[in-house]
Amino acid sequence: MIDAEKFAQALFKGSVDEVKSLTQELLQRGEKADQILNQGLVKAMDQVGVKFKNNEIYIPEVLIAARAMHAGLAVLKPVLAKSSSSSATKIVLGTVRGDLHDIGKNLVGMMLEGAGFEVVDAGIDVAPEKFIQAAKENGAKVIGMSALLTTTMMQMKSTVDMVKAAGLGGKVKIVVGGAPVTAEFARQIGADGFAPDAASAVSQVKELLGMG
Numbered sequence: 001m002i003d004a005e006k007f008a009q010a011l012f013k014g015s016v017d018e019v020k021s022l023t024q025e026l027l028q029r030g031e032k033a034d035q036i037l038n039q040g041l042v043k044a045m046d047q048v049g050v051k052f053k054n055n056e057i058y059i060p061e062v063l064i065a066a067r068a069m070h071a072g073l074a075v076l077k078p079v080l081a082k083s084s085s086s087s088a089t090k091i092v093l094g095t096v097r098g099d100l101h102d103i104g105k106n107l108v109g110m111m112l113e114g115a116g117f118e119v120v121d122a123g124i125d126v127a128p129e130k131f132i133q134a135a136k137e138n139g140a141k142v143i144g145m146s147a148l149l150t151t152t153m154m155q156m157k158s159t160v161d162m163v164k165a166a167g168l169g170g171k172v173k174i175v176v177g178g179a180p181v182t183a184e185f186a187r188q189i190g191a192d193g194f195a196p197d198a199a200s201a202v203s204q205v206k207e208l209l210g211m212g
């Protein structure tokens, strides 16, 4: 039996060791890696996302929980890599050109990984052509862009335009976020989606991919 509650308690405590040993025990008992991921880690991380959304916990707690979740992911990764024929949906995530803020982007990346996506981190100060190259190379279905400066927001439009010019419009969905970014701005620049925080980023991406 996979007890998501136990995982959740360990995540809220930020206990790397507990998450690791819970994951290892379940594997040893013969539970499937993808079940441990979805019924255990992801379900537990969902609880973290909900509490964050409701302002019951704050960024440091989410980062601590995400770090603990990573410890569980690290245990599962080699097993998942062996067994998965249908690999996880890939998402290229980066902070736009001229912008070095990455705390929010990293948080979004961790939540997406927690939800079972494979995140290709393009880093910070990412030029439009670099986003496209990374998406092509990895066969990504989504490009996620973060901007924290009003002066760099327009870089998002450059990437959207370039994605369309490269004939990837529709094939690669574009989702944008960051403190100055709004749903209205996302619509104006022709992005497919927007989310105001890391938890909603997961639901927005799932919605864009028709995953509910």
Ligand code: B12
Pocket: 059, 098, 099, 100, 101, 102, 103, 104, 105, 107, 108, 144, 145, 146, 147, 148, 149, 150, 151, 175, 176, 177, 178, 179, 180, 194, 195, 196, 197, 198, 199, 201
């Ligand atoms: C930390 C910080 C820095 C750090 C960044 C460290 C790092 N590794 O990221 C440092 C010190 C380097 C920095 C530098 C600068 N900063 Co600064 N910084 C901040 C600060 C205090 C916090 C940002 C942050 O991390 N917030 C926490 C995260 C979790 O929130 P978030 O990024 O908004 O992310 C959430 C959502 O927006 C969303 N999201 C984010 N990305 C994405 C992406 C997708 C796809 C989706 C769906 C969602 C999503 O989900 C996240 C999680 O919920 C803000 C002020 C503030 N309160 O916002 C100023 C702020 C952003 N900085 C500002 C400025 C001006 C600068 C500098 C120009 C300062 C200077 N004169 O040098 C430089 C610019 C450097 C550069 N070229 O980027 C201004 C921007 C003003 C503006 N309107 O443009 C702000 C608003 C401060 C202010 N009030 O003046 N900064």
